[in-house]
Amino acid sequence: MNYLYYYVRHMDEREVCELEMRALFGKSSNAPYIITERCIEPSRSPFIKGRLAIWIEADTEKDLIERVASYSFKTDETYKLTCLNEVDFDDEKKWSHTQRRQIERSVGSAITAEVDLHNPTVELGVIYLEGTYYFGAVQKGEAVWFHHQQKPRMYSTALSSRLARAIVNIAVPHIEAVEKVIDPCCGIGTVLVEALSMGVPIEGSDVNPLVCDGSRENIAHFGYDTSVTLCPIERVEGPYDVAIIDLPYNLFTHVTDEQLTSILKSAYRIASRVVFVAIESVEEQLQQIGFTIVDEAIARKAKFERKIIVCER
Known part of the structure; x- marks a missing residue:
């Protein structure tokens, strides 16, 4: 499985952040996110805002919805979906509140499992980066x-x-x-x-x-x-x-x-x-x-x- 780590860093911290990426993942990224096979706790890094375990990748929203609808969710878990495009990812500008709620509704309605908006056992995330939608379980980093x-x-x-x-x-x-x-x-x-x-x-x-x-x-x-x-x-x-x-x-x-x-x-x-x-x-x-x-x-x-x-x- 691949994991997508998304970052928040100041321009003055960019070199240190990329050095930390190279140490942790064996490669760095000019963008404030990186996709890698290695799974670490996002709270380890002062720059990582969260980690998305990538369950599904799709080129279009329609394709994403179809794949989510056919995904085998665990019946003993409850889920909540959040759109992660709430900050700028370099050229990919943050989405408006309306845009984020729209995709949460359209993709969330395709989830074939119990949804719990207040106390889910699994938090899900969807993020759009460079022409691709990524969907999966998300873990937020703690400072x-x-x-x-x-x-x-x-x-x-x-x-x-x-x-x-x-x-x-x-x-x-x-x-x-x-x-x-x-x-x-x-x-x-x-x-x-x-x-x-x-x-x-x-x-x-x-x-x-x-x-x-x-x-x-x-x-x-x-x-x-x-x-x-x-x-x-x-x-x-x-x-x-x-x-x-x-x-x-x-x-x-x-x-x-x-x-x-x-x-x-x-x-x-x-x-x-x-x-x-x-x-x-x-x-x-x-x-x-x-x-x-x-x-x-x-x-x-x-x-x-x-x-x-x-x-x-």
């Missing part, structure tokens, strides 16, 4: 990251919860394939919270005792649990499957080139896959150390830019 924005301990230079969630997906697209993940410069734990909320087996460390305390408090506040160790990355013992490392050092902390190189070399030692977040170019140093850069993107917020660099050794 889990949004609930993590209000932490008891805050840090002005920390990643946003939304960006941190995308970075976790980029670093760990297949959670079941990893056993140990680390954020060895974890700060107040933004990445840790997002990873733990998705079931990623992650732990953290940092050289600053105050932010370690803050990280532990934030993690506990949201009901999660993991170890956060007061430890420089040079003393972290591997191996880990993945490391996620935010490197905003040269703007906010006096770190020499030699110290930065030490951090990068330590990352190479402890993990076979590392996602770096940097505010300046470190690609040359990474390649000299032995990393292979497999993908990258720029995360923009106003005039501030962060590089997201995916490396493997």
